Amino acid sequence: MLEIRSLSYSYPKAAKPVFFDLGLELQSGNIYGLLGSNGAGKSTLLYLMCGLLRPQYGQVRFNGHDVCLRQPDTLADIFLVSEEFELPPVRLDEFIRINSQFYPRFDRAAMEKYLTDFRLDTHLHLGRLSMGQKKKVFIAFALACNTSLLLMDEPTNGLDIPGKSEFRRALISAMNENRTVVISTHQVRDLDRVLDHVTIVDGGRLLLNSSISALQQRLAFSLENAPDPTALYSQPTAGGYSIVRPADEGAEETDVNLESLFEMIVTQRQNIF
Amino acid sequence: MNQTFNINRFGLLLKRYMVENRKQLFFLFGVMWGVMLLAAACIGHYEKETIERLTANQMYNCFTYDFYGTRAVLYLVSAVGFSCITGSYMFSSLRTKQSRIMSLMLPASMAEKYWVYFTVYILAFFPIFLLGTVVADLAYYVTAGGGIIFQLLAFHGSYSIFQTDSVLLWTVLCYQAIFALGSALWPRLSFFKTFIAMFVLSILALFFPTLIYHILKPFDDCVAVLEAIVVIACYSLAWVRFRHVQVIQKLL
Numbered sequence: 001m002l003e004i005r006s007l008s009y010s011y012p013k014a015a016k017p018v019f020f021d022l023g024l025e026l027q028s029g030n031i032y033g034l035l036g037s038n039g040a041g042k043s044t045l046l047y048l049m050c051g052l053l054r055p056q057y058g059q060v061r062f063n064g065h066d067v068c069l070r071q072p073d074t075l076a077d078i079f080l081v082s083e084e085f086e087l088p089p090v091r092l093d094e095f096i097r098i099n100s101q102f103y104p105r106f107d108r109a110a111m112e113k114y115l116t117d118f119r120l121d122t123h124l125h126l127g128r129l130s131m132g133q134k135k136k137v138f139i140a141f142a143l144a145c146n147t148s149l150l151l152m153d154e155p156t157n158g159l160d161i162p163g164k165s166e167f168r169r170a171l172i173s174a175m176n177e178n179r180t181v182v183i184s185t186h187q188v189r190d191l192d193r194v195l196d197h198v199t200i201v202d203g204g205r206l207l208l209n210s211s212i213s214a215l216q217q218r219l220a221f222s223l224e225n226a227p228d229p230t231a232l233y234s235q236p237t238a239g240g241y242s243i244v245r246p247a248d249e250g251a252e253e254t255d256v257n258l259e260s261l262f263e264m265i266v267t268q269r270q271n272i273f
Numbered sequence: 274m275n276q277t278f279n280i281n282r283f284g285l286l287l288k289r290y291m292v293e294n295r296k297q298l299f300f301l302f303g304v305m306w307g308v309m310l311l312a313a314a315c316i317g318h319y320e321k322e323t324i325e326r327l328t329a330n331q332m333y334n335c336f337t338y339d340f341y342g343t344r345a346v347l348y349l350v351s352a353v354g355f356s357c358i359t360g361s362y363m364f365s366s367l368r369t370k371q372s373r374i375m376s377l378m379l380p381a382s383m384a385e386k387y388w389v390y391f392t393v394y395i396l397a398f399f400p401i402f403l404l405g406t407v408v409a410d411l412a413y414y415v416t417a418g419g420g421i422i423f424q425l426l427a428f429h430g431s432y433s434i435f436q437t438d439s440v441l442l443w444t445v446l447c448y449q450a451i452f453a454l455g456s457a458l459w460p461r462l463s464f465f466k467t468f469i470a471m472f473v474l475s476i477l478a479l480f481f482p483t484l485i486y487h488i489l490k491p492f493d494d495c496v497a498v499l500e501a502i503v504v505i506a507c508y509s510l511a512w513v514r515f516r517h518v519q520v521i522q523k524l525l
Contacts, residue, residue: 052520072385084370086372086375088292
């Protein structure tokens with residue numbers, strides 16, 4: 001589906017490259033959580049994935065096509081929900097009518113369903129919506145376009161509390177085996193239940209790329225009253241100590257605590273696999 | 274489907290651009306029409322007042338005076354001025370990071386996007402401007418209580434665009450192309466930045482009169498050819514620049 005090979009990228013005049021010799025392969029039917037510290041290059045990686053930036057070395061191929069060529073057919077199968085975006089000051093139904101024609105698999109019924117779920121209707125004027133409402137409209141449109149690759153940069157930023165749960169529901173209902181979603185986020189608690197793959201980048205390198213089920217098989221996450229020096233990770237948190245240990249064979253799988261996992265990977269910089 | 278240029282996709286893109294930017298376009302061309310209309314109305318009013326004060330002898334002499342001349346100057350200044358302004362809007366959708374992402378991610382080829390901007394801000398300027406001269410002439414006719422109108426669109430006469438020396442047309446096209454290139458280089462505050470750049474270049478040219486003389490000498494008898502070369506060069510450079518636009522701010 002999406003293949004990144006030996007990718008190196010640095011911004012002009014920057015002392016250090018954002019990525020150096022990065023390799024990554026994304027498979028269809030998964031929701032990838034792209035995690036990283038501030039300035040680690042999450043948004044840059046999303047822009048590289050959709051061809052908005054050209055790598056100095058290496059290649060990004062989507063279904064065998066070089067995304068940097070920005071061919072219309074490739075772009076019609078990729079949708080980017082950037083953190084900051086601009087919607088034109090037109091009526092929503094007008095926006096849908098004009099823009100949906102560029103996406104051959106656009107589903108009008110699904111769009112209306114997502115809008116209803118987000119408590120919006122098609123007669124709104126985009127120029128009069130709040131930022132959060134605009135984000136809901138944009139997310140609904142992105143999901144309804146049914147593109148094979150959907151890239152989202154901090155999608156839950158600016159959404160209200162019901163909006164976040166509606167977003168999770170809509171995302172799950174929009175998933176199918178031909179679709180890949182990559183979500184770059186800091187708000188891991190908003191999305192930990194929907195992600196089925198975690199990718200962590202830091203310092204220009206890929207630190208982790210694993211499915212949630214593989215993590216559950218290998219690691220056990222718990223909240224305890226006392227620290228455990230023998231654990232892989234043990235840090236004080238609200239209500240006790242967050243502990244990460246290697247999972248015991250045959251033991252019941254625990255939910256992955258993405259915050260602890262991220263902290264462990266980034267601070268200790270150890271490859272647990 | 275053709276990945277370089279598809280006429281259906283171009284049509285969709287053009288329609289989308291016009292709908293989503295209609296306020297800006299109405300404002301831009303509305304200001305142009307408004308200024309021309311107001312100025313022509315003032316000219317009409319002033320000429321009417323002047324004629325009413327004339328003696329019979331002065332009136333006789335006045336008939337030999339070309340009444341269309343003042344408006345011709347107005348239309349010339351408007352053509353150059355507004356073509357520069359509309360040219361500087363050509364790449365306005367690359368002004369901010371947000372609008373640049375929306376524009377670059379749209380499923381259409383770079384050539385289609387370029388031609389949409391070219392059609393809206395460069396090609397459309399001419400019929401809209403000419404219609405503006407018709408409206409302005411009508412305003413003149415009303416305020417002056419009669420007079421010579423529609424000379425610019427007439428097929429005969431010294432002011433007809435069909436008779437006008439092609440240097441004039443190429444001069445307008447040349448300025449427009451320079452400002453369009455400026456828009457590709459500096460999408461934000463493009464008009465002012467291009468104006469300043471041209472001013473600085475003009476000042477620099479004063480220090481190298483011999484060099485400028487030798488560059489321009491071969492075009493002494495065919496200034497239009499030089500201007501045509503500048504036009505083609507500017508739009509080609511704008512295309513190259515546009516093709517390499519990326520999302521990052523630092524390159525723009």
